[in-house]
Amino acid sequence: MNASYATLIGPVELAQRLHSPDWVVFDCRFDLCNTDFGLHAYLGQHIPGAFFLDLETDLSAPRTGVNGRHPLPDPAKLAARLEACGVSHHTQVVAYDDACGMFAARLWWLLRWLGHNRVAVLDGGLQAWSSAGLPLDSAQPEAQPATYALAPRANRVDADFVLGHLGQPQILLIDARSPDRFRGENEMLDPVGGHIPGAINRFFRDNLQPDGRFKQASVLREEFGALLGNHPPQQVVHHCGSGVTACVNVLAMESAGLSGSLLYAGSWSEWCADPRRPVATGPA
Incomplete structure (x- = not known):
């Protein structure tokens, strides 16, 4: 193959x-x-x-x-x-x-x-x-339909999991939103500003070089290593505003050889929809 x-x-x-x-x-x-x-x-x-x-x-x-x-x-x-x-x-x-x-x-x-x-x-x-000077076109492709059998992975967590692990040292929450939104400032997308208590901030764009390409794997490994400390990747839970940009942090960790981190897909927009869930503001 x-x-x-x-x-x-x-x-x-x-x-x-x-x-x-x-x-x-x-x-x-x-x-x-x-x-x-x-x-x-x-x-x-x-x-x-x-x-x-x-x-x-x-x-x-x-x-x-x-x-x-x-x-x-x-x-x-x-x-x-x-x-x-x-x-x-x-x-x-x-x-x-x-x-x-x-x-x-x-x-x-x-x-x-x-x-x-x-x-x-x-x-x-x-x-x-x-x-790179590579071509573009507007033609609509024709597909040969295939067969795909599901084999789902347990690579995500839900709000109850996050709530049940708040303050516990074996879980590290990493928020991929911009620093101002993480602090609860300039919130334009969700009705409540702030972040999940205990989370740290890793803006998803920090994984990129000025030309928009991802940093070298060795650089990403060093930067995420500084964030993770003693946490293995399997104890990391990524989130963001709606479960989209957090995937960039998951991808960056995987490309750096730090495999097995998890996604809280509902992320901040789901978390803040329930007023019973705690909210933090300001820096981590």
């Missing part, structure tokens, strides 16, 4: 394999302030052969008001959508966006949740692809 990619792939490496029959590429572009942006951008130009997946309709379940802004999708429905695009257990999947990997990493994490290992994020996204 050809070499597989489980975290990141560069644009040149992707271009060399773009037309391989066992590779499927997904365009995950999205804009939280303009939910039609991603599809319109995709229809205009995309990496040749790429399919489009929408954060809200494909990669999330409907909101109820108490389950966060981007609840996890139904696994069977997501698997069916992937099957329709030709994804089987043997497929190498590559996800990309134009937003520092924040939406592509959501698909990366979801596939791992379903039990799929051969999934990677395009390092540097569409900007890196274009900077």
Whole structure:
């Protein structure tokens, strides 16, 4: 079997394999302030052969008001959508966006949740692809439907787990939001500002170099090592505003060889929907 990619792939490496029959590429572009942006951008130009997946309709379940802004999708429905695009257990999947990997990493994490290992994020996204002089087109791909059997992993936790472990030293909560939102300032997306008590802050963009590509694995390992202290990766619970940008921190840790961290998918938007859950403000 050809070499597989489980975290990141560069644009040149992707271009060399773009037309391989066992590779499927997904365009995950999205804009939280303009939910039609991603599809319109995709229809205009995309990496040749790429399919489009929408954060809200494909990669999330409907909101109820108490389950966060981007609840996890139904696994069977997501698997069916992937099957329709030709994804089987043997497929190498590559996800990309134009937003520092924040939406592509959501698909990366979801596939791992379903039990799929051969999934990677395009390092540097569409900007890196274009900077390398690689082509774009607007043609709609045709898929050969595949069969996908679910094998879900226990790589996530829920609000009750987090609440039940507050203040316990064996769990480290890492919040991926910007520092001002973590402190409870400038909250524009959720009705309550602040963070989960005991959490520390690792802004997801801190994993990136100025050119938008991920830092070297050795650098990420050193930086996360300083945050984790004596905690093994399996005791780390990532979260953010709605379970999207936290996936970038999971991806960064995995690319650094720090495997096995968990995601609280409901994240702050779910946490703060219940006034009985405690809230902290200010720095960690």
